[in-house]
Structures are given as structure tokens and as C-alpha cells.
Amino acid sequence: MPEPRQTLTVELGERSYPIHIGRGLLADRALLQNATAAESVMVVSNEAVAPLYLDTLKAGLAGRQVIATVLPDGEQEKRLESMLPVFDEMLVNGLGRDSAVIALGGGVIGDLAGFVAATYQRGVAFVQIPTTLLAMVDSSVGGKTGVNHPRGKNMIGAFHQPRAVVADLSVLDTLPDREMRAGMAEVIKYALLGDAAFLDWLETHLDEALAREPGVLAELVARCCRNKAAIVSADERESGQRALLNLGHTFGHAIEAARGYGDWLHGEAIAAGMCMATGMSRRLGWISPADEARATALIERAGLPTTPPADLSTARFREFMARDKKNRHGQLTLVLLKALGEAVVTTDYDDQALEATLTESAHD
Amino acid sequence: MPEPRQTLTVELGERSYPIHIGRGLLADRALLQNATAAESVMVVSNEAVAPLYLDTLKAGLAGRQVIATVLPDGEQEKRLESMLPVFDEMLVNGLGRDSAVIALGGGVIGDLAGFVAATYQRGVAFVQIPTTLLAMVDSSVGGKTGVNHPRGKNMIGAFHQPRAVVADLSVLDTLPDREMRAGMAEVIKYALLGDAAFLDWLETHLDEALAREPGVLAELVARCCRNKAAIVSADERESGQRALLNLGHTFGHAIEAARGYGDWLHGEAIAAGMCMATGMSRRLGWISPADEARATALIERAGLPTTPPADLSTARFREFMARDKKNRHGQLTLVLLKALGEAVVTTDYDDQALEATLTESAHD
Structure with missing residues (x-):
């Protein structure tokens, strides 16, 4: 029996997008293809999440050019400087405006990867795959992206709505x-x-x-x-x-x-x-x-x-x-x-x- | 006899804005007030332009909180790192989402200041005051903002339309x-x-x-x-x-x-x-x-x-x-x-x- 799934919609006119909620979504090629058809994808993740789920996601994205940047874990990584290696990898690998950025992680990764997507070549497609409860229920929905400044949280950022949010509940099994x-x-x-x-x-x-x-x-x-x-x-x-x-x-x-x-x-x-x-x-x-x-x-x-x-x-x-x-x-x-x-x-x-x-x- | 002036409009629905063209606009308080009514303003300029025109602009903005960041001149300044002192000054001086950023300079300053405006607290008002011919006829109009990456020009940026473009032709008198x-x-x-x-x-x-x-x-x-x-x-x-x-x-x-x-x-x-x-x-x-x-x-x-x-x-x-x-x-x-x-x-x-x-x- 297939796992039950739900799809909600964030209604924003031409920027409307689905939130998929269910188990086992990470490996669902059709669902990921629907989220973004981009042939080149940059996956941004962190050292806590990538060892557990990056390979599963890559399998779900099989057949595309998939680049991954794995950042250290933690809120202290949510700064402008952490974006530089991501931009660098995207440029080295020739990712164009028709590429997509996928966030695989919690709120820090989602906010940072979203800001990368908002600003790489003045904006590319973005998909949120939240791996924490916090990111699933809050930060992955709504298009707020950005990084912290030593003088204040989320002080540098942009509004950039994702094309889809993929909330795979099975990843919560390993959440500390x-x-x-x-x-x-x-x-x-x-x-x-x-x-x-x-x-x-x-x-x-x-x-x-x-x-x-x-x-x-x-x-x-x-x-x-x-x-x-x-x-x-x-x-x-x-x-x-x-x-x-x-x-x-x-x-x-x-x-x-x-x-x-x-x-x-x-x-x-x-x-x-x-x-x-x-x-x-x-x-x-x-x-x-x-x-x-x-x-x-x-x-x-x-x-x-x-x-x-x-x-x-x-x-x-x-x-x-x-x-x-x-x-x-x-x-x-x-x-x-x-x-x-x-x-x-x-x-x-x-x-x-x-x-x-x-x-x-x-x-x- | 007043100098002749022209005002064109960039038609973009609710993001439409005027381009004012004429001489002596920099010191025109009513025109600047119309461009942005923000009570707190960050003026971004460079070492070539600021000594010539910053005081004139400040007089045009009299009665408001005006902060200025003066960057070195040149294309090599158009990078992410150059934005940091601007953000810092804005935060130190308590500029909020209701503040505005004004670019007083050529294409480098306009692109960089525009990207600051696009990303400070996820976006504040922006006014372009181009001081080069290139900026007047091209880069100040159209909302392209951004910085260079060592691997490519304008690779990091955003679309962020200005609220107004003020093309004061008298500043071309001193253009090299x-x-x-x-x-x-x-x-x-x-x-x-x-x-x-x-x-x-x-x-x-x-x-x-x-x-x-x-x-x-x-x-x-x-x-x-x-x-x-x-x-x-x-x-x-x-x-x-x-x-x-x-x-x-x-x-x-x-x-x-x-x-x-x-x-x-x-x-x-x-x-x-x-x-x-x-x-x-x-x-x-x-x-x-x-x-x-x-x-x-x-x-x-x-x-x-x-x-x-x-x-x-x-x-x-x-x-x-x-x-x-x-x-x-x-x-x-x-x-x-x-x-x-x-x-x-x-x-x-x-x-x-x-x-x-x-x-x-x-x-x-």
C-alpha cells in the first residue's frame, strides 16, 4: 500500500507552488521532476544531513547534472562568506540561468541556498527539501531567504519563492x-x-x-x-x-x-x-x-x-x-x-x- | 529661465518609475523628495564622484538622516566584499526597511548600491543618480543590479527596480x-x-x-x-x-x-x-x-x-x-x-x- 501523501498549495498567482508532505518523497523521481525539470542542479546541504540523505536524493535526480556543496553544520554558517564556495562550484560547473538550486537541510541551509538561488545570475529556480521539523513547518515555506550579519539575524536576503517544497517525513526519523x-x-x-x-x-x-x-x-x-x-x-x-x-x-x-x-x-x-x-x-x-x-x-x-x-x-x-x-x-x-x-x-x-x-x- | 527638463517613464505596472533628465537636478529638494520620501538614506558613492557632488546631494536631502559610504573608484570594487561596509554602516546607524539607498556614481556604484538595496533587510527603496554617460543611458535604467565574481561579470545579483532615476546632465561637465x-x-x-x-x-x-x-x-x-x-x-x-x-x-x-x-x-x-x-x-x-x-x-x-x-x-x-x-x-x-x-x-x-x-x- 502506498504511503498516504498530501499536497497543499501556497497561492501566489504565477508564483504559486505545491508543498508535498509524505514519506519516501526524496527518492521519488517523478515528484522531483515535477518540482524542477532543470537539467543541471546544485544541491546545497550540510555535514549532518548529506551523509544520511544526499545519495538518496541523487538517485531521485538520476539522469541530470547534479553538483553538491556540503557546508559545515550550524547557524554560524549562515553568512555571506559561506555562499562564495557555492557560487564558485556553480560557475566552475557551467550552471546557467536554467539550472536549479535544491536545499537539502534545515532552516540554515534553506535560507542560505534560497539566497544563492535568488542571486545566482540574478535568480534561478529553487526547491526546498527541509530535513528538520522547524524547516518543514516554517522556514521552507514563504520565500524568505537570507543570511545573518554580525549585527543582526537575517539582515541580508531576498524574497525568492521556491518552485516546490518537498517535506519527506521519513527524514525526521533521524532528527536529533x-x-x-x-x-x-x-x-x-x-x-x-x-x-x-x-x-x-x-x-x-x-x-x-x-x-x-x-x-x-x-x-x-x-x-x-x-x-x-x-x-x-x-x-x-x-x-x-x-x-x-x-x-x-x-x-x-x-x-x-x-x-x-x-x-x-x-x-x-x-x-x-x-x-x-x-x-x-x-x-x-x-x-x-x-x-x-x-x-x-x-x-x-x-x-x-x-x-x-x-x-x-x-x-x-x-x-x-x-x-x-x-x-x-x-x-x-x-x-x-x-x-x-x-x-x-x-x-x-x-x-x-x-x-x-x-x-x-x-x-x- | 529654468533649465528645460524631461521626464520619461519606465512602464512596469506597480513598479513603474520616472527618469528625470535635465541640469541642476541634484540640488532639487522637491524632485528628490518625490523620488524617495524615506527619512533615512544611505548614499553610496566613490572617491572620484563624492568630492564633487556629495555635498550638493546632501543639501538636496537636507532634513533627513543621510549616511554616506564612499568606496574606492573602479570596476574591481564591484564585488560581494565591497557590500559589507555598506551593510555595516546601515545597521550601525539603525536604518530600517523604510530607509532608502541612493547610488551616486557610475555603473559600478549603481549596480552595487542597487544590489545592497535589493538585499538589505530583504529589500529597501532605491534611487539611481548616475554620474557617467554610461550609467545615464544604460545601467541606471532597468533594475539589473549585482556584482562580479572572479569567474564572470555580474554573476551575483538581483532584479530590483529603482523608484526613480535622476540624470543630472550638469555632472557630465566633470566626466573624464x-x-x-x-x-x-x-x-x-x-x-x-x-x-x-x-x-x-x-x-x-x-x-x-x-x-x-x-x-x-x-x-x-x-x-x-x-x-x-x-x-x-x-x-x-x-x-x-x-x-x-x-x-x-x-x-x-x-x-x-x-x-x-x-x-x-x-x-x-x-x-x-x-x-x-x-x-x-x-x-x-x-x-x-x-x-x-x-x-x-x-x-x-x-x-x-x-x-x-x-x-x-x-x-x-x-x-x-x-x-x-x-x-x-x-x-x-x-x-x-x-x-x-x-x-x-x-x-x-x-x-x-x-x-x-x-x-x-x-x-x-
């Missing part, structure tokens, strides 16, 4: 537990920001999901992708509601930047950031202490941090948060909760609630 | 003669590729143009911009006819890459490249020897090279031409002339005509 939990932070994010029913579902199914029960994982990934696709379709370039997806990220990015990328995983920083956003929303009187406790409990059950590193001072937080891309005219924009399952993007909050959130967190 | 002549190569290109009447006009007015007679220059710049705008409007992303603008460029880029960027000016390489394309078209029997002589004579009258460097072998030419972005499936695409004033983009030519062109040029 810590990465699985980090991905769960973005999963919980969708529930908190806009899907209260999914919050109920998660509270019931979290343990099965962490244990990688196939049916639960398939439902979880599809639910997140549907949420993400709907938001991206409505606001491709983040002129408005797409910023809701940054729940926990303004605080979280500050944690990552202050620690130097790679110390905390992105999902871990976002988990602590969501707890801070939740706590600030409670201080503003927008949600109840019971709501805050419920959100924090779920994050804690997922094995994620609920507070930022203790040595991160209020001043450092403010310094890094001031660089957030959502800010306008120097005003700090935050994503906060009006209710569990209802986030807002706002500059209209009492700064004392922010100050209290930063101060309390710094001493937790 | 060699740069003026290099710009004339792109001017002649428009005549050869699609505007036979302009070829007649140029044969009459070339000397006045080189002597910078204001009325002649204004007409020349406007005519080129109209030609460019029409082609870009019809084919923004170069899926077809826009490649006509590459007349002489496949040969020319090979010259530039082989010499190391900066030895020959871009316009000089393109001039020799156009003579090669013209010669090859004559060998194919598409144009007459008299046509070839007429085109070559005009290029020579402009003080431009009509043959490539003698030490560039056929093999080296082919090596560099194989990397051209127009190539598909390994087939070398060329822009050739069916008549003076009528170019075609084609892979349908006798390779012996190419070989003869390369061989003869190498020994000229």
Missing part, C-alpha cells in the same frame, strides 16, 4: 531530539498566534508528536503548513499580517544575537521569546495569568526553555531589539497576544510592561 | 574624456541594435556630443533612455528581447574577464565586442561590408577600440564566453545584426563565422 524539540517551538507558535483549536490538539498529541508517531507528525506538519501558506498568500512581502509569524522572534532574535548564533538553537530562543511575549501580554492585562501558565506549560512540556539566558541584561536586550526589521521610525514593533490563538502586531503598548518583562527575565 | 567615450559605446549600441534613425543622428552629432554641447547631450540621453525603457517594459526579466541590449557584451565581457576587471573600461570592451559582433554578422552574410565599415567607423570616431587585446587567444575567448548568462543547455547565445538598426538574439549561426571572428581578432 534537541532539533525535534526546537522545531516544536515554531509548531506551538502557530497555535498561539492564530489557531486555538490547534492548541487543544497539541496539548493532546504533543507526546506522540515528540515520539514521531507517523500519523500525528503528518497531521502536525500539514496543519502548520496550511497556517503558514494562508498567511504568506495574504501578505507575501510582510507589509502587514505576515509579521504575526514573528511571535517570540523579536525577543528570540535578541537572545540569538547576544549569545552569538549557534549557542542556543533558533527554536530554543524563540521558545523563550514566546514566553516573554506571553508574559508581557499578561502584564498588559491582555491575557490572563491562567492563559500565560497554559502557554508556558506546553512550551515546557516540549522540553524547551521558558526564560532567556540569565546573563542577558535589559540594556543588551533593548540594544538588539532596536535592530529588528519590523521597527518603523525607531519605534519597536512587537507581536503580542490578545488571547491564546490571537496575536497582534503592535507598537501600541505600555513600555513599563516591556521593561518589567525584560527585567524579570534577566533575573529568572 | 575617457569615461565620456566609454559611455558613447552604449549610446552607439542603441543605434545599432534597434534605432537606425538614431544612427543617422549620431553620425551628424557625435562631435557635439563628445564636446558636451548641452542640447545635444539632453537629446542623446533622452533618446537612449526611451529605447531602454521600451525594451525593459516589454521584458523586465530578460526572458526574450531584453537580451538585445547585450549587443557586443558576450565578446566584451570575455575581454573584461580575461583582462581582469578594470584594465579596459566596460564601454571600451563593449566597443570592441560590437565590432566583433558586426564583423561576424558580415561573415554570415547578414550585413554588407559597407555596413560593417559604417558601424566600425562611428565607433572609431568616438575614440573607442575596434579590436580586442591582441594577446587574447581564441581558446580564452571561448572559455569566457561559455560562462555567459544568456547561454542555454551549453549553447552559446549571441546578439548579432540582421541589419544596421536590427539586432537578433540567436543560437542559429555557423560556428565557422564565430571561429573566424575570434581568430582574426586575435591577430588584428
Whole structure:
């Protein structure tokens, strides 16, 4: 019996594309041919993923010219300099504008390879094959690509939509537990920001999901992708509601930047950031202490941090948060909760609630 | 009496923008405000242009936060590494997504600053203020941005249309003669590729143009911009006819890459490249020897090279031409002339005509 599969669509007019979700997709030649018919392909991967899945993917791409660049693993690789060897390999091997770039990896690889695709010869086709839960449910969908700058995360990049996202759930079998939990932070994010029913579902199914029960994982990934696709379709370039997806990220990015990328995983920083956003929303009187406790409990059950590193001072937080891309005219924009399952993007909050959130967190 | 001005429009739907042509535009606050209302602006310029015009522009931008990055002059600066200090200054000064980048310089500065604008925080507003003839008539219009790679010209970049092009003809008063002549190569290109009447006009007015007679220059710049705008409007992303603008460029880029960027000016390489394309078209029997002589004579009258460097072998030419972005499936695409004033983009030519062109040029 064939494995069940789902295909969702990100609706973006002529840039619309499918998200395929199922097991065993990596070796599916017809599906990969449908994702990109390019005869020359650059696969970008990393040292953790390539030994496990690159050969399978190459078999799926048999008959084409396939070049692979395997980068070291980790967020610290997500910088402009890491793109140079990829460009170099593409040029040495004569890849033209009709070639494609495939990302085989997590969020770091997807963002970097996507930015390579966006800028190689002013843009070539791109396919996302996410290999982490985080990448499947969040970063591989929506066309945000880019790299970090020492002064801020994702500060250099482009919007470049993939032609297809191939979420092969079987690769999650080998995902380290810590990465699985980090991905769960973005999963919980969708529930908190806009899907209260999914919050109920998660509270019931979290343990099965962490244990990688196939049916639960398939439902979880599809639910997140549907949420993400709907938001991206409505606001491709983040002129408005797409910023809701940054729940926990303004605080979280500050944690990552202050620690130097790679110390905390992105999902871990976002988990602590969501707890801070939740706590600030409670201080503003927008949600109840019971709501805050419920959100924090779920994050804690997922094995994620609920507070930022203790040595991160209020001043450092403010310094890094001031660089957030959502800010306008120097005003700090935050994503906060009006209710569990209802986030807002706002500059209209009492700064004392922010100050209290930063101060309390710094001493937790 | 106010100086006469013209405003053309590049028609690209919601990305349409004006090209302002006239004298004294740099100090025109209302015009600059119209070009971008951003309160924070990064001006990118170079050491040749900034001492002459940066203060004037700053006066035109009075009342806003204006940061300037002044790079060394020259094609060798057009690389990824040169973008880093610009990003750094923007982040240090807290420039957000609502800021703008202004290019004050020639083609190198315009391409590089445009790529900064395309990629800073995934894209901010961009204004082109070209200060060379070449940039006014060609590179500032059309949204091609990018940098060179040691293995090929413009290999890394993006399409990012400016919000406005401000062609202040008075800055041409200080343009070195060699740069003026290099710009004339792109001017002649428009005549050869699609505007036979302009070829007649140029044969009459070339000397006045080189002597910078204001009325002649204004007409020349406007005519080129109209030609460019029409082609870009019809084919923004170069899926077809826009490649006509590459007349002489496949040969020319090979010259530039082989010499190391900066030895020959871009316009000089393109001039020799156009003579090669013209010669090859004559060998194919598409144009007459008299046509070839007429085109070559005009290029020579402009003080431009009509043959490539003698030490560039056929093999080296082919090596560099194989990397051209127009190539598909390994087939070398060329822009050739069916008549003076009528170019075609084609892979349908006798390779012996190419070989003869390369061989003869190498020994000229």
C-alpha cells in the first residue's frame, strides 16, 4: 500500500507552488521532476544531513547534472562568506540561468541556498527539501531567504519563492531530539498566534508528536503548513499580517544575537521569546495569568526553555531589539497576544510592561 | 529661465518609475523628495564622484538622516566584499526597511548600491543618480543590479527596480574624456541594435556630443533612455528581447574577464565586442561590408577600440564566453545584426563565422 501523501498549495498567482508532505518523497523521481525539470542542479546541504540523505536524493535526480556543496553544520554558517564556495562550484560547473538550486537541510541551509538561488545570475529556480521539523513547518515555506550579519539575524536576503517544497517525513526519523524539540517551538507558535483549536490538539498529541508517531507528525506538519501558506498568500512581502509569524522572534532574535548564533538553537530562543511575549501580554492585562501558565506549560512540556539566558541584561536586550526589521521610525514593533490563538502586531503598548518583562527575565 | 527638463517613464505596472533628465537636478529638494520620501538614506558613492557632488546631494536631502559610504573608484570594487561596509554602516546607524539607498556614481556604484538595496533587510527603496554617460543611458535604467565574481561579470545579483532615476546632465561637465567615450559605446549600441534613425543622428552629432554641447547631450540621453525603457517594459526579466541590449557584451565581457576587471573600461570592451559582433554578422552574410565599415567607423570616431587585446587567444575567448548568462543547455547565445538598426538574439549561426571572428581578432 502506498504511503498516504498530501499536497497543499501556497497561492501566489504565477508564483504559486505545491508543498508535498509524505514519506519516501526524496527518492521519488517523478515528484522531483515535477518540482524542477532543470537539467543541471546544485544541491546545497550540510555535514549532518548529506551523509544520511544526499545519495538518496541523487538517485531521485538520476539522469541530470547534479553538483553538491556540503557546508559545515550550524547557524554560524549562515553568512555571506559561506555562499562564495557555492557560487564558485556553480560557475566552475557551467550552471546557467536554467539550472536549479535544491536545499537539502534545515532552516540554515534553506535560507542560505534560497539566497544563492535568488542571486545566482540574478535568480534561478529553487526547491526546498527541509530535513528538520522547524524547516518543514516554517522556514521552507514563504520565500524568505537570507543570511545573518554580525549585527543582526537575517539582515541580508531576498524574497525568492521556491518552485516546490518537498517535506519527506521519513527524514525526521533521524532528527536529533534537541532539533525535534526546537522545531516544536515554531509548531506551538502557530497555535498561539492564530489557531486555538490547534492548541487543544497539541496539548493532546504533543507526546506522540515528540515520539514521531507517523500519523500525528503528518497531521502536525500539514496543519502548520496550511497556517503558514494562508498567511504568506495574504501578505507575501510582510507589509502587514505576515509579521504575526514573528511571535517570540523579536525577543528570540535578541537572545540569538547576544549569545552569538549557534549557542542556543533558533527554536530554543524563540521558545523563550514566546514566553516573554506571553508574559508581557499578561502584564498588559491582555491575557490572563491562567492563559500565560497554559502557554508556558506546553512550551515546557516540549522540553524547551521558558526564560532567556540569565546573563542577558535589559540594556543588551533593548540594544538588539532596536535592530529588528519590523521597527518603523525607531519605534519597536512587537507581536503580542490578545488571547491564546490571537496575536497582534503592535507598537501600541505600555513600555513599563516591556521593561518589567525584560527585567524579570534577566533575573529568572 | 529654468533649465528645460524631461521626464520619461519606465512602464512596469506597480513598479513603474520616472527618469528625470535635465541640469541642476541634484540640488532639487522637491524632485528628490518625490523620488524617495524615506527619512533615512544611505548614499553610496566613490572617491572620484563624492568630492564633487556629495555635498550638493546632501543639501538636496537636507532634513533627513543621510549616511554616506564612499568606496574606492573602479570596476574591481564591484564585488560581494565591497557590500559589507555598506551593510555595516546601515545597521550601525539603525536604518530600517523604510530607509532608502541612493547610488551616486557610475555603473559600478549603481549596480552595487542597487544590489545592497535589493538585499538589505530583504529589500529597501532605491534611487539611481548616475554620474557617467554610461550609467545615464544604460545601467541606471532597468533594475539589473549585482556584482562580479572572479569567474564572470555580474554573476551575483538581483532584479530590483529603482523608484526613480535622476540624470543630472550638469555632472557630465566633470566626466573624464575617457569615461565620456566609454559611455558613447552604449549610446552607439542603441543605434545599432534597434534605432537606425538614431544612427543617422549620431553620425551628424557625435562631435557635439563628445564636446558636451548641452542640447545635444539632453537629446542623446533622452533618446537612449526611451529605447531602454521600451525594451525593459516589454521584458523586465530578460526572458526574450531584453537580451538585445547585450549587443557586443558576450565578446566584451570575455575581454573584461580575461583582462581582469578594470584594465579596459566596460564601454571600451563593449566597443570592441560590437565590432566583433558586426564583423561576424558580415561573415554570415547578414550585413554588407559597407555596413560593417559604417558601424566600425562611428565607433572609431568616438575614440573607442575596434579590436580586442591582441594577446587574447581564441581558446580564452571561448572559455569566457561559455560562462555567459544568456547561454542555454551549453549553447552559446549571441546578439548579432540582421541589419544596421536590427539586432537578433540567436543560437542559429555557423560556428565557422564565430571561429573566424575570434581568430582574426586575435591577430588584428
